[in-house]
Amino acid sequence: xxxxxxxxxxxxxxxxxxxxxxxxxxxxxxxxxxxxxxxxxxxxxxxxxxxxxxxxxxxxxxxxxxxxxxxxxxxx
Numbered sequence: 001x002x003x004x005x006x007x008x009x010x011x012x013x014x015x016x017x018x019x020x021x022x023x024x025x026x027x028x029x030x031x032x033x034x035x036x037x038x039x040x041x042x043x044x045x046x047x048x049x050x051x052x053x054x055x056x057x058x059x060x061x062x063x064x065x066x067x068x069x070x071x072x073x074x075x076x
Contacts, residue, residue, distance in 0.1 A: 004020055004021055004022040005019070005020065005021050005022065006021065006022055007021035007022065007023070010052075011051040011052045011055060012052075012055055013052060013055045013056045013058075013059050013067065014055075014059060014064070014067055016052075017067045018067070025071045025072050026049075026053055026056060027056070027060070027068065027071045027072045027073035028072045028073075029053075030053075030056060030057055030060055030073065031072070031073055033057075042054075060073065
């Protein structure tokens with residue numbers, strides 16, 4: 001069994017998924033954003049994945065289903 005690479009410094013969801021990097025699924029949080037409200041302020045410390053999360057949302061809205069296979073949002 002080979003280990004997945006860590007996505008150090010990568011803020012692009014597509015690159016992480018297509019190149020087989022380790023990814024912690026944050027799509028449950030994205031689905032909550034869609035279902036539960038209007039306005040959000042993403043306040044997190046530096047280097048906490050804000051850019052990656054925004055890129056993940058962009059890919060969800062673009063409908064790139066293949067990138068999300070095996071993640072929480074496709075099991076819904």
